[in-house]
Amino acid sequence: MAVTIREVASASGVSVSTVSRAFTAPDQVQPRTRQRILDAAAKLGYSPNPAARSLRGGSTGTLGMIIPDIANPFFPPIVKAIQARARRQGYTVLVADSDEHETDELATIAAVSKRVDGLILWASTLSEARLLELAGQMPLVIVNRHVPGIAEVRISLSAGITQAVEHLRAYGHRRCVFINASRDELSRGKSIHESFEALDLSIVELGPYEPRFETGVHAATLVAAHGATAVIAHNDLVALGVLHQMSSLGVSVPGDVSVIGIDDTLLASVSTPSLTTIRIDPEEIAAKAGDLLLETIAGRANSGDGTSVVEIGSRLVPRASTGPAPTR
Template sequence: MAVTIREVASAAGVSISTVSRAFTAPDQVGERTLQRILEAATRLGYSPNPAARSLRGGRTGTLGLVIPDIANPFFPPIFKAMQARARRQGYTLLVADSDEREADEIETIAAVVKKVDGLLLWASTLPDDRLVELSRQVPLVLGNRHVDGISEVHVSLAAGLTQAAEHLRAYGHRRCVFVDGSRPELSRGKSIRESFAAHDLALIELGPYEPRFETGVHAATLVAANEATAVVAHNDLVALGILHQLSRLGIDVPGRVSVIGIDDTLLATTATPSLTTIRISAEEIATKAGDLLAETVADPDQPARKVEIGSRLIPRASTGPAAA
């Protein structure tokens, strides 16, 4: 069996992306590190595979990131952290916005695919067969989207949702609303239903809608009409819309309704009241996604891998005891 770049990296005590640079851009690797890698490669009998050599011939030194909505405050910290991670790996980062539309995503990919060595698509709207076809054209990693045979970064909300359910239950809440802002194939509803059912919390689902501030404004009136004492929003943007509209309606938060978001963006701490939310670490996403993409570029033939990002509840002022 042929020796893989991963085995060389392990033997030399470095990352896969460093081994890749040693063979594609040795001037970017320290002399001692380069010597250690070359010695490990010789000892193991490693030689770069044909796919890696063909990539090297057209190397751009750039990684691509396509995100759904740059206006969503969840994404800029990921972009910034991933840019720093890419720079340490010897790459620049090209970022584009698909505006949550399949047609725009197709145009965006077509514009950037020949300019990058590898591409990360976050919450792609494309059908599975289009993504499989794309993975044959460029090293590809998916964020929060599963397609057999393609490496992915998956955000698991399981821990955060369980903590949210425990938090609300402890405060005496029994009737809750979930405002869904995701596409049907990416719906968070199933995870929330399971977590809340396990804690004997009744759950009413609204949507799915677009994951925007305006969605929260629209949903707030429905939340009040359902006489729920707590609401979980698809993300912080939707939660902020709910907070805004509940305030306009004269409904006290958390005295009458408790509100929980998802993401823990900067706006969550500046909201009035400050927003209880489920934290997803932008730094962890950037680190794991950046490394997985660089490894996929370095060895396009490696088996698809799935790396998971965890979550946890950050309690703030928007949740409190259920109204009597």
């Protein structure tokens, strides 16, 4: 069984990120510490992968980005924005789709890693141990996933969700449904439950499901069974599925049920009715993720044993899919 970077870190008495820098940015590590790490690695039989060695020897001029679902309209504006930002820094961007499956993500990383100087992983499905191993082999930034020791762009929905709950409460809604399509480690449902409880509103959770249009179609038929007058969906795709099915069932939106999405994709503004949603700015994501990856490649993102965490906020964009709660 291959020796892992965590075993080298444990044997040399340092953090995983320090071992990573010893191989990828040796000038960032004290000579005595680096020698201790090299001795431990030699004794254990550990060696970084070819991608890490190529990073020490030269640059490919390419950044990698692996996203969960390229068909989701949330991602194309982010890809476009990060390409524009990378181009100004002399880089091109290689984008791949994991389809939110661990085996596909692993295969994609293996194919991409030798061709890029660093990698951005969006909502990775990999275990923390695998991600730490990868971070020890090449510059890595994760988005929408927290793993101690890895540079991270964190999307905070707190402000947007709070605004959404206040919006529904002001319209007289008291019983709501959350359509959950999050994995446990993303904790989106926890944030939503806390916001509703803080304003004394009732919320029922459906799922977890896949974050797709079809999920909204399926969940819409369950909303009426819970007597809910409002729905918050995991993302705009799920919310649009709800709108579609409500129309098919003859349920008025927002007359009978109000619907809120998350992301603020182009489709949210052109749907019928237009979708109230929580906006996450793709330009800001591109800027923060791209800059943080370049800092990580240069060895500047880590300070001591700490790791850079950059946070992006959110806000509610009210549109026609929300309105006063019906009188029953």
